[in-house]
Amino acid sequence: MEPSYKRRKLSPDRVQPRAPSDNEESTDFKLAILASLHPDRSHDVLLDYLLAYSGSVEKVSDALSAPAEERVTRKRNAINGYQSSLASFAATKNGVPPVVKSLTKKGRTLHLFSPGDVKNHTPCSIIHNFLPTEVADALLHELLGEASTFKREKFQMFERAVESPHTVRFYVDSYSEAEEQKAQYTYNGGLVENIGEKSYVYDTISGKTPAKLLEVSTRVNETVDEEAQRRIKDFQPNAEKLKFQSPDEWRPNASFVNCYDGGNESVGWHSDHLTYLGPRAIIGSLSLGVTREFRVRRIIPRVDESSADAQGQIAIHLPHNSLLVMHAEMQEEWKHSIAPAKAIDPHPVAGNRRINVTYRMYRDYLHPKLTPRCKCNVAAVLRYTQKRAAYMWQCTTGSAVGQTSCGWFAWAEFDVDGKPPWAKGYKGNANFPTSLLNETSPVIVTSDR
Ligand SMILES: O=C(O)CCC(=O)C(=O)O
Ligand SMILES: [Fe+2]
Numbered sequence: 001m002e003p004s005y006k007r008r009k010l011s012p013d014r015v016q017p018r019a020p021s022d023n024e025e026s027t028d029f030k031l032a033i034l035a036s037l038h039p040d041r042s043h044d045v046l047l048d049y050l051l052a053y054s055g056s057v058e059k060v061s062d063a064l065s066a067p068a069e070e071r072v073t074r075k076r077n078a079i080n081g082y083q084s085s086l087a088s089f090a091a092t093k094n095g096v097p098p099v100v101k102s103l104t105k106k107g108r109t110l111h112l113f114s115p116g117d118v119k120n121h122t123p124c125s126i127i128h129n130f131l132p133t134e135v136a137d138a139l140l141h142e143l144l145g146e147a148s149t150f151k152r153e154k155f156q157m158f159e160r161a162v163e164s165p166h167t168v169r170f171y172v173d174s175y176s177e178a179e180e181q182k183a184q185y186t187y188n189g190g191l192v193e194n195i196g197e198k199s200y201v202y203d204t205i206s207g208k209t210p211a212k213l214l215e216v217s218t219r220v221n222e223t224v225d226e227e228a229q230r231r232i233k234d235f236q237p238n239a240e241k242l243k244f245q246s247p248d249e250w251r252p253n254a255s256f257v258n259c260y261d262g263g264n265e266s267v268g269w270h271s272d273h274l275t276y277l278g279p280r281a282i283i284g285s286l287s288l289g290v291t292r293e294f295r296v297r298r299i300i301p302r303v304d305e306s307s308a309d310a311q312g313q314i315a316i317h318l319p320h321n322s323l324l325v326m327h328a329e330m331q332e333e334w335k336h337s338i339a340p341a342k343a344i345d346p347h348p349v350a351g352n353r354r355i356n357v358t359y360r361m362y363r364d365y366l367h368p369k370l371t372p373r374c375k376c377n378v379a380a381v382l383r384y385t386q387k388r389a390a391y392m393w394q395c396t397t398g399s400a401v402g403q404t405s406c407g408w409f410a411w412a413e414f415d416v417d418g419k420p421p422w423a424k425g426y427k428g429n430a431n432f433p434t435s436l437l438n439e440t441s442p443v444i445v446t447s448d449r
Pocket of ligand 2: 271336
């Protein structure tokens, strides 16, 4: 049975607000757009230009496309990455989580190589030499064979259609699910989401998970489960999972496979979509082929534009056959990217290419046939606003090529385990919507079930 959504007016004379994420996301959004258009420029250079041109993406883009002598040049300290051993900084003592110090400074990149440093200073853990060598090589061969079917994602930026600076394909674990994804997860030939998060055109890129990718998913499953439990035990107060994090076992059933062909190919700053994963999602990310830098940085609610990069970035080096686990803190509180590389070491099998698989768990209760629809009658996307520490459903179509957004949004209700009201086993949320009632939302979505 389809759920129905009651819209409740809280006050007749309240004015319809704008979606609250617009302001706080704006610099990230602009940087993501610029990173896609100018993948050869570092984040810091783009930020510098953005400040110099008072936040105008179009002016920055025009300036960066102009011959060198016409560009605005601004003095800034040299930005060099540096390598450290951080073993002395943080350690878990008697189950008390370590105080993670901010080790990076604005404009600096801290390079991390060791698993201990990664787990102590980022919301990730890394396992080197994850698969037996022959399994990793067989998977790499399989995916290099698939890579010719990968596509660049397309999204709308102002009046222009823009392409992502790497190729991707989306896989699901059964034929029926693949068919359903094509039917349900698309909109007019393509569901395209915000560049600040990521954009996916499901009907051109989804397929059934190939044999090796599926086989490896079982190993990833076990390891991610163990790592997730360890993370809670070692890093969460009282060894309790985060609010809204699912207590269920993590079972991957879908994956994005990315191919970066050469050092110029990259992916801009983003958090992964929560729409089908739910709050506090966990992702297993396997790297094969050329070693590249996975950059992470905290999302800092900004007082002014200049603090966008106040804590600098951390670069985690991802060699062939390494598994990175992005834990439950990651998507809501941090952003990640694959930075363009000035130089790469070719891999004996993959040449200049890096293949990355992000294994994900799509939740049945977040299937688009169950989730709220916006005024365009399209399944809304789930977003998180750090400023309000709240989730919301929002119209997605604004970034799709040739479409404009209806601007609709509604606060999203979840129980402590991240289940929405229509999910089986929903425990209720006594605090909702009181924490948001004094805010500007006039519309609350509830379910009949
Ligand atoms: O290539 C990677 O390691 C990251 C890819 C990524 O961020 C994504 O698929 O969302
Ligand atoms: Fe991502």
